[in-house]
Amino acid sequence: MSFPDLTPELSAAMPELRGRLIANQGLAELTWFRVGGPAQMLFTPADEDDLAYFLANLPAEIPVTVIGLGSNLIVRDGGVPGVVVRLGRGFSEITVEDGYRLRAGTAVPDVKLARAAAEAGIDGLAFYRGIPGGLGGALRMNAGAHGGETKDTLIEARGVDRAGRVRVFTNADFGFSYRHSQAPADVIFTAALFQGRPGETAAILAEMDRITSAREASQPIREKTGGSTFKNPPGQKAWQLIDAAGCRGLALGGAQMSTMHCNFLINTGGATAADIEGLGEEVRRRVKDHSGVELEWEIKRIGLPV
Numbered sequence: 574m575s576f577p578d579l580t581p582e583l584s585a586a587m588p589e590l591r592g593r594l595i596a597n598q599g600l601a602e603l604t605w606f607r608v609g610g611p612a613q614m615l616f617t618p619a620d621e622d623d624l625a626y627f628l629a630n631l632p633a634e635i636p637v638t639v640i641g642l643g644s645n646l647i648v649r650d651g652g653v654p655g656v657v658v659r660l661g662r663g664f665s666e667i668t669v670e671d672g673y674r675l676r677a678g679t680a681v682p683d684v685k686l687a688r689a690a691a692e693a694g695i696d697g698l699a700f701y702r703g704i705p706g707g708l709g710g711a712l713r714m715n716a717g718a719h720g721g722e723t724k725d726t727l728i729e730a731r732g733v734d735r736a737g738r739v740r741v742f743t744n745a746d747f748g749f750s751y752r753h754s755q756a757p758a759d760v761i762f763t764a765a766l767f768q769g770r771p772g773e774t775a776a777i778l779a780e781m782d783r784i785t786s787a788r789e790a791s792q793p794i795r796e797k798t799g800g801s802t803f804k805n806p807p808g809q810k811a812w813q814l815i816d817a818a819g820c821r822g823l824a825l826g827g828a829q830m831s832t833m834h835c836n837f838l839i840n841t842g843g844a845t846a847a848d849i850e851g852l853g854e855e856v857r858r859r860v861k862d863h864s865g866v867e868l869e870w871e872i873k874r875i876g877l878p879v
Contacts, residue, residue, distance in 0.1 A: 609648025612657035629737025651877030679709035696772025
């Protein structure tokens, strides 16, 4: 499927744009599942000013979708209409600041933030080693692992809203809860400031190694997967509910619930996005029938079906 090319219209309306605009860019290669259709327009801004200029001049009727590293994402097979924004090199800097703080662009992978903190002798951020994503997604969904959550470390974040205005949000502004924030949906976060505490580099790196070993032992991290598929219901574990409903190893087309960790969907090699999402919905149905619990997706799903 392909969409009408918006490049001439947008280029004419934004003569000072410095970022890259690509029409009908395939998105499958940008996601860990390696499935899905194209973006009508993929925009990679040069920096925050470029992003603000783009959004301020983008016609209001054109929808905007943001993606990060694609680790927790299903792009449906019909693709994504409008503009897909993906932050790149201009949002990948990390700066160590006084008071055991780090400021980082939101295109920075979580693991890279953890390593930068360790090398600076800043403790409290090692848990990011266990999160397969980028900081933009971590802010949006209060990502956490191994006893830590984004809400525990964030001081403030910068972002650009749909009107092109640069805004600053404090930790309290996010209204963080389990795997969720109440930040405005139209804001594209560009940078964040994190608070750590004094630590010893060797000890922090050892903790990161422990997290790595735990992940490798319990999760199918070498497969085409999207991380945890469903959120843990209050007081329960999603994987236990899935296992009890007989869904470990359940398959649909080229998609399968991992036999190693049954809250992980995997693409076994020839899956479509419809296979993966359809299997997830079938698991939700079986769990609801078995236990009465309605699982909530943790993986983000965007775009149109074929």
